[in-house]
Amino acid sequence: MRKRPVPCIAAIAAVIPILLLFGSAALSFELEQRVQSFTLENGLKVLIQERHLSPTVSLYIRHDVGAVDEISGRTGTAHFLEHLLFKGTRTIGTKDFKAEEKIREELIRTGNELDREKRKGKAADGEKIKELARRLAELQDRESRLIVHNEIDRLYTENGGTRMNASTGQDITSYFVSLPSNKIELWARIESERMREPIFREFYSERSVIMEERRQMIESLPERKLWEQFLATAFTAHPYRRPIIGWPSDIANFNYDFVREFYRTFYAPNNTVIAVAGDVSAPRVMEMIRKYFGGIPAQKIYRPHITEEPVQSGERRVFISMKASPRIAMGWHKPPLPSFDDTVFDIIEALLSRGRTSRFQKRLVEGKNIAERIDAANGFPGSRYPNLFVVYGTPRGPHSAAELEKEILAELEKLRKEPVAAAELEKVKNQIRMDYLRDLDSNEGLAGKLSYFEVVAGDYRYIKQHLETIERITPKNILEVANRYLKRENRTVAVLGGTDR
Amino acid sequence: MKTRFLLLISRLCILFIFVLCGANAGAAEITADPGLLRYPPLKFEVPQTERVVLKNGLTVYIIQDRELPLVRAAALIRAGSAYDPPGKEGIAEIAATVMRTGGAASLSGDRIDERLDYSASVVSFTAGLDACTGSVNAHRDHFPEAFALFADMVRKPAFDVKKLAIAKNLKIESLRRIKDDPQKTAFREFRPLIYRDNPRGRLATIRSVGSIRREDLTRFHADRFRPGNMLVAITGDISREEALKLAELRFGDWKTKPAAAAYPDPPRPVSHGSVHLIEKTVPQSTIILGYVVPGKSSPDFYSLSVLDFLLGSGGFNSRLTGEIRNRRGLSYSTGSFYSAHGNYGAIQAYSITNTASTAEVLQVIRETLDSLRKKGITEQELSWAKKSINNSFVFDLETAEQIAAEMLRVEFYGLPADFLSSFRDRIEKVTSAEVRESAVRHLPSDGAVVLIVGNEDGFEKPVAPSGKLIRMKENF
Incomplete structure (x- = not known):
C-alpha cells in the first residue's frame, strides 16, 4: 500500500518556531500565571482570568x-x-411567594395522584384521570397568575x-x-x-x-x-x-x-x-x-455507587430500522482521562479525522469518495468514567454502510500494523498545540475549558499536563494503544437505515 | 407598598448581622430585588479601525490585537448564490469549495492541504446568499504563507476537475440527506416560498449541481472575483505595516476588467399569503411563517429589530416563546428571527411542536401577529427591548475578528459609515407607534407565507380553509 508523501524539509523547518515559542512548557507556564484560583470555606472553587480586550x-x-x-x-x-x-x-x-407555595403543594399532590393513576395502565380509572387532569389544569392556571414568568x-x-x-x-x-x-x-x-x-x-x-x-x-x-x-x-x-x-x-x-x-x-x-x-x-x-x-452551606455529598461496565467479551451489533439514508456508528471501550492511553486516543482521533489531510478525509471521503463524512471522536459519551472511542460515518450513495464499515476497519488496521510517520505525527501535534491557543482566544472558550477540566479532571492544570503528554507520544505508543483497544471483541457497531441488515 | 416595607426590614436585619460579625463589616447588603441593582457605567465606543484602498480598488481593513500569537484574515466577495445562473444553482457554493480544494497557481490541492495542515493553519470559503466569505486563521509565524495561499486561491484557482467531481458528489449526497431532517427541510424549502422568482429563491438541486462543469466555475470566477468586488480585513498579532505590506504583495498587482454583472434586485414582499404542506412521517411538525421585509439600509430596520425581538427572538419573554413554550408547553424550539441583509431581509416565526398541536400553534402565531398589528406593544415592552438590544450590542463587537466582520458587512451592504456607531441611538429613538406601523406595513395578515413539514393525518384540525392548503414536494 502507498505511504503518504513525507512533507518537504521546508515545511518541517517552518514548524520549528511553534515548537520553540509555544512548546507545551511555555504555553502552560503562561496559563498558570494568568489564572487565579481560590477556594471558599464552603468548598466552592473559583477560577478567574482577567482579559481586558473588550468590556x-x-x-x-x-x-x-x-x-x-x-x-x-x-x-x-x-x-x-x-x-x-x-x-x-x-x-x-x-408576585406572592406564600400564596404560590400553597397552591404548589396542592398542585404537586394532584399531579402525583394523576401520575399514579395513569401508571395503572389498563386498570386506570378513566373518570378519575379526567377529573384529576381538570383539577391540575386549574391549579396550574392559579399558579401561573402568581408567577412573574x-x-x-x-x-x-x-x-x-x-x-x-x-x-x-x-x-x-x-x-x-x-x-x-x-x-x-x-x-x-x-x-x-x-x-x-x-x-x-x-x-x-x-x-x-x-x-x-x-x-x-x-x-x-x-x-x-x-x-x-x-x-x-x-x-x-x-x-x-x-x-x-x-x-x-x-x-x-x-x-x-x-x-x-x-x-x-x-x-x-x-x-x-x-x-x-x-x-x-x-x-x-x-x-x-x-x-x-459564601453563605451557602457545604454539605456531605453522598454519591451512590455507579455500576462499572464489565469487560466486553465479543462484538455487539444493533440495527435501527428507519426510513432514512444509512449511517453507521462504531465504538471501542477505553479508559478515561487522565490516563496516558486516553491522550494517545486524542492523537488517533486527529490522525483519522482532523483536517483535509486526515486519513478518513483524504482516503475515504475524497480518495475513494465513498462517504459523505466520517468523524472520529475520543471520550464518548462522557469523560469521567471509562468511555468509548467512536467513529461515525455517512456513506455516499450508492455505497452502503457495510462497505463503509469495511473501509473504516481497514484504516484502523493500518494503525495497528504500521507506525505513524514522524511528519504525520508532528502535524497532528501542531494541530493540538494550535487548538490550545485558539481556545484561549475567547472569554467563553477559556472559562468553559478551565471549569470543565477543574470538574472532570479535578484540576484545570490538567490542560498543561495534557499538552506535555502529547509531546511525549511516539509512533510506538500509537501502535500499542491501537492494538490494545481497537480490536473486534471490544467493538460495538450500530447501523441505521438504508438496506443494510 | 407593604412588601417593600418588609423587604426593607429584612435588608436592615442582614446589615445588622454583618455588622455584628465584625469580620464582614462593610460588606454591602444583598439587594432583595435584583432588578434594583446599580452598576458602574460601561465604557464602550465602537473601536476605530484602519481602512486602506489599494490602487486596484481592493479595500483592506486592519485591526491589531496582540494578546495571542494568532492572525486572521476575512474577506467578503460579491459572489454569493444570488449570482448562480438559472439551471446551475449551486455554482457559488461549489466554486467556494473547489477554490479551496482544487489547487491554485502552480500548486495542487493536495500540496496546499499538506502545507496548511502541517502548520495547523485554516483557510476556508463559504458561499452565502449575497457574499462568498473567505477566511484565514493561522499562527503569526505561518500567516504570511497561509495568506499567500489564500490569495492564490482567490486569484488563480485551478478548479481541478477531479476535485470538482468530488465536491459535486459530496454536495449531492448532502442534498439527499436533507430530507432525513425535517427542520433542515423546512428552512430550506421555505426560501423559494418567500423569495419566489428572485435569485435568492432558487435552490441547488441534485440536477442543477450535477450539471455544473469546470467552465461554469471559471466563468463564474472571472465574473465575480475582482478587486472591486472584494473587501479584506486582517486582524490580530500583526502590525499595520506588515499587514498592509502583505495585502499589497499578494493583491496589489491583481488587475481584472471592471466588474460587469449587476447586483441582483432585492426580493419583493409577497402580495398574497399562502399555506403549504410537505408531508413527512415524523412525530412533530415544523411550522414557519414569514415575510420579506426591508433590510439594514431602511429606516424601518430599527423598528423591525424591536418588533422581531418582542415577537420571538428576545428569549423566553418574547411573545411566541412565552406563550407556546412557557405557558402551553407545546414546543421546545419556538421564536422568530430577522435576517437583515442590505436592502432586504426576512422575518420568520417558527415553532416545532407535536403533530397534534399543529393547528393550535399556527393559530397562536397568527394571533400574536394580529395583536401586534392591532394593539401594538406596551411602553414597558418597548423599553425592555431597547435596553436588551443596546446592552448586548457590545457582544457584536467583542473581538477584533468580529469588529472586522461588522465593518466589512457595513461597507459590503453600502450602509452609512456611522451605521455601527449610531446603532444604539437609532434603537433608542424607536417609538411604540413605529413598531406597530412596521407590523401593519411589513407583516400584513394577508401576506403571511406558511410552510408546515409534518404528518397531516395527525393534525388535530385543518391548518387552512378547505381548498387553500397547497401540498407540495421537496425540491431535490
Missing part, C-alpha cells in the same frame, strides 16, 4: 453531577432539574446578557452567560440564589416541554436515534448507556420530590466550580463571590 465577561458555573448520577426509573432527572432552574427563586419570579431570563436579557444557557451532560451540569463586565453583580445575585434555593415552578408544563425536546432532538433525527441505540448496546451496565434527556416513560413520570431530592444531594458549593474570564478585577470578583456564595 465583557463570561461566567461558568459547573456542578459535578450529571445523568450518570441518576438511578433507574428516573433517567433524565439531571436535565429536567437544569430546566427547572430557570423558573426562579424565592425572590425572583414571584421567566424573570431570570428577563433580567439577564435586559442587562445585555448573551449566550445564556445551561447544559446537562453525562458527567457535568453547567450554567453559563456572558455579560457586559459592569453587570457581574447581577450574575452573582441570581446564581447564588438559584444554587441555594431554586423554586420549581410550572413543573408539569415544563415536563411537556421536555417531551417536545425529546421528539425534536431524538425521535425526529436519525443521527440522534442511532446514537441512543448505539450507547444502549455498547454499555450493558454503566449508566452511560442511558440517554441524558431520559427514556420517554421516565420523562412522563418525572416526580417533584425525586427531582428535589436530586437537587439537594448534588447542588452543593463543595460540588461546584465557577470560572470567570473577562474584563474584571480578580480581587473584586472574589470579594463579590464570597459575599453572595
